[in-house]
Amino acid sequence: MTPTKVHQLGIIALIVFTVAAPWVLPLFVDSFWVDIYSEMLIWSLLAASVNLLFGYVGLLSFGQALFFGMGMYGVAIGIAKMGLGFWPAFGFGTFLATAMAAVAGVFAVRLTWHYFAIITVVFSLIFYFTALSWKPLTGGDDGLPFSMPPIFTFGEDVKLSLTNTTIQYYFIALTVGLCYTLLAIVLRSPLGRAFRTVKENDMRASLIGLNVYLVRLTAFICAGFIAGVAGSLFAFFGRYASASYMFYHVSGEAVVWAIIGGVGTLLGPVVGTSLLIILREELSHVWEHYLLLVGSIVIIVVIFAPRGLGGLWHGLVNRLASRNDGTLDSSEETKL
Amino acid sequence: MTDIPVLEITNVEKHFGGLVALDSVNAAVESGKLTAIIGPNGAGKTTLFNVITGILPASAGQLKFQGQDITRKSAHEISRLGLARTLQIKSVFNGMTVRENLWIAAQSRDGVFKPFQRASKSKRANETADRICEELGLSALANQEASNLSYGDIALLEIGLALATEPKLLLLDEPICGMGPAETEQTVAKIQELAKRIDIVIIEHDIEVVFDISEDIIVMNLGQILARGTPKEIASNVAVRAAYLGDDDA
Ligand SMILES: Nc1ncnc2c1ncn2[C@@H]1O[C@H](COP(=O)(O)OP(=O)(O)OP(=O)(O)O)[C@@H](O)[C@H]1O
């Protein structure tokens, strides 16, 4: 079996599991794990947003929660204050996040490394405090709740809404799946290769004619879009928006998820996010210092498996494959 | 077209704090001749390339490429105009295969902002990458990650990256430094062959090679152009012998 086949099988397994989860999970564990799984899928998009920047373009952002928060507020304000329906609110949240990323990106991607990381934190802090203090619009400390508009109505009787838990689950799973599909398409395009090229060596990239600034800005906006979709979904999921999800603590968590899952691999963030959320669910009420364990895991991963669990998986598959038929597959087509 | 110089350097200066790395440099590079730049370490040769290619801004002066002012253009714009270079400190895209390295350089001509197209379907870039692999004898290594290459092969890939952008003028910064004798011979032959269709300026420390392949030699010292002429003229230039060739009886 070629590495590509193994990876495809892995993806199919993940899709099958996701589709079957609402029936299968309750057979083994408490049914609230279905909810937690949809939450994991949403958060994995935030990690994917970090991963796109760090793993593919080489920019470490500690501010992706800003765009997540923008998505949340876009949806909540759209529905509660502007009276928007479901789809316009979804669009508004995602748009707001993407536009914010375009504005912040214009400044941030001029910088690299720690300066870039710092400016992303600064941006998210500014808007965190703005959201906290702008009470009439954002609800301040209390957050902004809203009641769920229907996704779709037809006449009097047909009404589709996320208040139905099954619909909510599949809506989230489908949207998250679409985001990863989009990401996969972009990553194997000329733009995706330009991302990797800029990450490898930005000076050389500019010498072969790549506009490094524009490539980075594009990636930053794409990452903002993904985080915005995640935030919008999370607003629907919780039926409210809150500034606390914009805090850099949340951004930092997404960085940890991405690193443990494996930067530079498409689905690493799903693995990292799921694993750490399971850890949190299982350990946080038994052991209040469970973050010590998380910290240790991060240190171990960074030292011994810098490409995270996703990287370990790729290494394993490639090694097994090269033992079988001597071919090594390192093209980006298979880096999933 | 042939009467305007391919590259025109007018009163170009570059200061690093108090250090004057380029001191009012004036030179015109003619099309159709292989031009060499020589000079002792720290003479400002690489700095001149950096200023020409937009890696560093000039402190003063003007640069023209094919008659067009490029003084304030950025590196990627200058590359797009058809001016390519290699780096003295060899640096390629290490985590990518040899073919991917060449592919992205070729694709940059057609634009990379194509998020919904499949990279592997870019016909022209694929062909260019394969052609240059072959031309430089790197075909057997095409699927190797660049980080696995030997020093000499990295130097070749450096040249390949520049060639993949299909330049009109190619600046080579010590391209054979670190190569073995056989590789050197091949690469020098390759450079001579390229010089028939591309204008080339080469910085090189190996005087024998320089005198062998170039028709026009610029000698730099302390940020200035000390002398300029044919290999014959340079060989007999007293100032050059004193400053550079270390000839004590001059
Ligand atoms: N980015 C920089 N910042 C500060 N000083 C620099 C910089 N680049 C070059 N210099 C200085 O400018 C002078 C010229 O350096 P340059 O690299 O151009 O010399 P060179 O002629 O290429 O020498 P070599 O033959 O050793 O490559 C040196 O004194 C060098 O230390």
Ligand SMILES: [Mg+2]
């Ligand atoms: Mg030099």
